[in-house]
Amino acid sequence: MNKTVNYPWYKKEDTDAFFALFQNNLANFVLIAVTMLGMGFPTSIVFGKVIPGAAVAVMVGNLYYAYMANRLAQKEGRTDVTALSYGISTPVMFVFLFGVLAPAYALTNDHELAWKIAVGAAFLSGLIETLVSFTGNWVRNHLPRAAMLGALAGVAITFISGEMLFNTFSVPVVGLVSLIIIIVGVVGKMAMPFKIPTSLFAVIIGTILAFVLGYQSPEAISEGLANIGFYPILPSFAAFEGMSYLFGSLIGLLAVILPITLYNAIETMNNVDAMAAVGDSYDVRESQAVDGVGTMLGAVFGGLFPTTVYIATVGSKAMGAGRGYSILNAVVFGIAAVTGVIAAFSAIIPLAAVASILVFVGTSMVITAFQNNETKYFPAVGIAMLPYLANYVMTRFNNAAGEVVANISTGIVPLGQGAMFTAIILGAITVAVIDKQFVKASIFSLIGALLSFVGFMHAPKLAFNAAPDFSVAYVLVAVFLGYCALQQARIARKENAAIQRNLTKAAS
DSSP: OOOOOOOOSOOTHHHHHHHHHHHHHHHHHHHHHHHHHHTTOOHHHIIIIIHHHHHHHHHHHHHHHHHHHHHHHHHHTOSOOOOOOEEEOHHHHHHIIIIIIHHHHHHHOOHHHHHHHHHHHHHHHHHHHHHHGGGHHHHHHHSOHHHHHHHHHHHIIIIIIIHHHHHHHHSHHHHHHHHHHHIIIIISOOOOGGGOOHHHHHHHHHHHHHHHTTSSOHHHHHHHHTTOSOOOOOOOSHHHHHHHHHTTTTGGGHHHHHHHHHHHHHHHHHHHHHHHHTTOOOOHHHHHHHHHHHHHHHHHTTOOOOEEEOTTHHHHHHTTOOSHHHHHHHHHHHHHHHHTTHHHHHHHSOHHHHHHHHHHHHHHHHHHHHHTSOGGGHHHHHHHHTHHHHHHHHHHTGGGHHHHHTTTOTTHHHHHTTHHHHHHHHHHHHHHHHTTOHHHHHHHHHHHHHHHHHTSSSSSSOOTTSSHHHHHHHHHHHHHHHHHHHHHHHHHHHHHHHHHHHHHHHHO
């Protein structure tokens, strides 16, 4: 009979991890609010429906992942298990804002109807990811770890560490001070004054500096406080009303929903695999199902953004967090949603003060990608990271990307399109070549050709023959790798024949 492990509900290390996860989700919630208000959506929809619905998804997932952490702790008899970090997927969030919600409004000129269509799209996305979850472990077992962690590191070094470092240095007297506090406390293991958790101390000092030095205006606080009130979390049939349009006049939006949902499922798979690499092995199928169900529940309550396991999880593991940070995140966002306090939080805390936390988290992800692979696979990790450099440039220039980066290279935009798939394919080919498994490398290249042909990679949308040049290129690569496989087999036969001759001579 297994002895019950005393796995704590909360410990001091959870505080640092909570602030890292909280600010990530808070930043997304603030971006959602600002963007939708800028599109003309009324506060009754933004703060009365979208934010509460998104909070439901965040609450459900965080509480379930805390439950999964306790289950793993009891199963393995450990108290150092870290719950998976969870929230709205930032890249997917932007796609739903500008690839689903904005077009829906442009076509209908009706904010209420556009919101319903986007909510329907989110529900459908969650359903697809739940179905995809049945193949999660099979996919993970057949994709090389170097390829998956390399793709993950590509996201970390661009959208997390890189982007947050830019924000850190945008207000150096706030951000740089906060960053050094994080480095001293987390990396240097130095205790902060009055034993305040490092992340909290960095946020407090950064916020104080911002107000004292005039980088943060008191007027912003009043604007944020004006949105505080009571916003009940209520279910609706909006998702099902909106879904009828997705299979009617707006069926073209399905071409956006399907690939971005597959991307989200792969993102979760990568991040669960990253946790397995540092000691906490969760079932990727269950995690994908939780993300899908969480997204659907959020949509039922008015949210329109898919959720995912965050790459910040490994950073939380490095901080020594358990399950408490996940539970606290669920509670805080539930309270913030019904009170409208998110706008106030975003006005009070400067981004430069909290960005430094994610600089550390992203850096931890890059280090993990290399530490948890053999040295011979480092080239695969490095190659898998590269597509996200193109993706970062492309997405930051938005629709002007083609024109803006044309003088740099015409390859940036197609390389950035479907970067997750491209990163994994290139990384997997490299791993197979390193292991001299040329047949497997050829198969991965043919998969790349198929994904390019239908538009998952190197193309702006799903379509037959979407990226013909790339499809042909991957087929040619597959042919060359097939030739390498034949050569490898011929060399092996010669070596075996030589060994047999030597054995025969020795016997005689």
